[in-house]
Amino acid sequence: MQLTLYTDYAIRTLIYLGTHPDRRITVGEISTSFGISRNHLTKVVQRLGQLGYVNTVRGKHGGLELARHAGEVTLGEMVRLLEPFTLVECFDTDRDTCPITPACKVKGALEKARQRFLSALDEYTVADMVEEPRGLITLLAIGPR
Amino acid sequence: MQLTLYTDYAIRTLIYLGTHPDRRITVGEISTSFGISRNHLTKVVQRLGQLGYVNTVRGKHGGLELARHAGEVTLGEMVRLLEPFTLVECFDTDRDTCPITPACKVKGALEKARQRFLSALDEYTVADMVEEPRGLITLLAIGPR
Numbered sequence: 001m002q003l004t005l006y007t008d009y010a011i012r013t014l015i016y017l018g019t020h021p022d023r024r025i026t027v028g029e030i031s032t033s034f035g036i037s038r039n040h041l042t043k044v045v046q047r048l049g050q051l052g053y054v055n056t057v058r059g060k061h062g063g064l065e066l067a068r069h070a071g072e073v074t075l076g077e078m079v080r081l082l083e084p085f086t087l088v089e090c091f092d093t094d095r096d097t098c099p100i101t102p103a104c105k106v107k108g109a110l111e112k113a114r115q116r117f118l119s120a121l122d123e124y125t126v127a128d129m130v131e132e133p134r135g136l137i138t139l140l141a142i143g144p145r
Numbered sequence: 146m147q148l149t150l151y152t153d154y155a156i157r158t159l160i161y162l163g164t165h166p167d168r169r170i171t172v173g174e175i176s177t178s179f180g181i182s183r184n185h186l187t188k189v190v191q192r193l194g195q196l197g198y199v200n201t202v203r204g205k206h207g208g209l210e211l212a213r214h215a216g217e218v219t220l221g222e223m224v225r226l227l228e229p230f231t232l233v234e235c236f237d238t239d240r241d242t243c244p245i246t247p248a249c250k251v252k253g254a255l256e257k258a259r260q261r262f263l264s265a266l267d268e269y270t271v272a273d274m275v276e277e278p279r280g281l282i283t284l285l286a287i288g289p290r
Contacts, residue, residue, distance in 0.1 A: 001146055001147065001228055002231050002236075003232050003233055003255075012243075012245075015245070015249075015251070035242055035244070075251070085146050087148050097180055097289050097290050098157075098179065098289075099179060099284045099287060100160070101290075102284060103277065103281050103283075105273060105274050106156055106274055109266060110266075112268075116258075116261040116264065117258045117259070117261055117262040120254070120261040121255075121258050128250060135247070135248030136245050136248050136249070139244045140245060143244055144243075
């Protein structure tokens with residue numbers, strides 16, 4: 001069980017912006033700092049823009065900035081919007097081939113587990129993630145390991 | 146976020162055995178009923194044997210049977226043992242390249258979410274999954290959709 005890189009990179013992007021509230025940030029700076037694919041990150045950032053998490057400002061001092069206060073954005077909300085939760089095949093009605101789906105109780109159990117997972121993440125905001133920014137800023141300046 | 150087929154097939158195997166407590170079952174019967182790979186299922190069953198969930202009885206009336214009472218085996222216990230939980234790369238210390246890991250709070254949040262996910266599954270046993278066996282048995286006899 002793992003989150004997609006898409007969700008992972010979205011969280012990293014908001015953390016990066018949250019640790020640098022004083023200026024606008026380019027996609028290139030974030031991809032270089034984390035050592036992650038710029039192409040992939042570009043798509044993630046476009047989606048974050050569509051979802052109202054980031055603003056892209058054009059021009060000389062342009063770049064990305066948080067569109068909402070970091071204290072308002074929970075990890076649970078982000079993961080709900082970005083992460084596909086096809087825990088087992090019956091979560092995807094169109095592709096389900098499992099014969100027992102109509103009588104199976106596993107889906108209900110997994111659905112409850114999924115909700116508990118997300119509820120836990122609702123307890124954390126992006127602001128919580130960046131409340132001690134100095135260590136993060138230093139590590140981001142050093143770059144990927 | 147999805148469970149591996151490995152975990153999925155393990156759960157299906159215990160459900161199959163739990164709905165047929167009156168006789169021993171072959172891997173071929175389970176793979177045919179669910180329409181899933183016999184090779185893959187064989188590996189899963191071997192692991193379920195090693196973990197003490199199933200017994201393999203040799204001979205004319207041989208086959209698989211539950212090694213423990215279905216009411217004693219929780220989904221949480223099974224998923225803990227079978228599912229890799231590398232939610233993001235820093236969960237795998239050997240492969241982690243993320244620069245901010247030493248100062249990052251996301252891992253702690255995800256770790257709490259993981260625990261809540263598993264705690265929810267601790268509330269369900271294999272016996273709960275097969276408490277109404279008739280519908281399951283009928284659907285299994287019909288086979289994959």
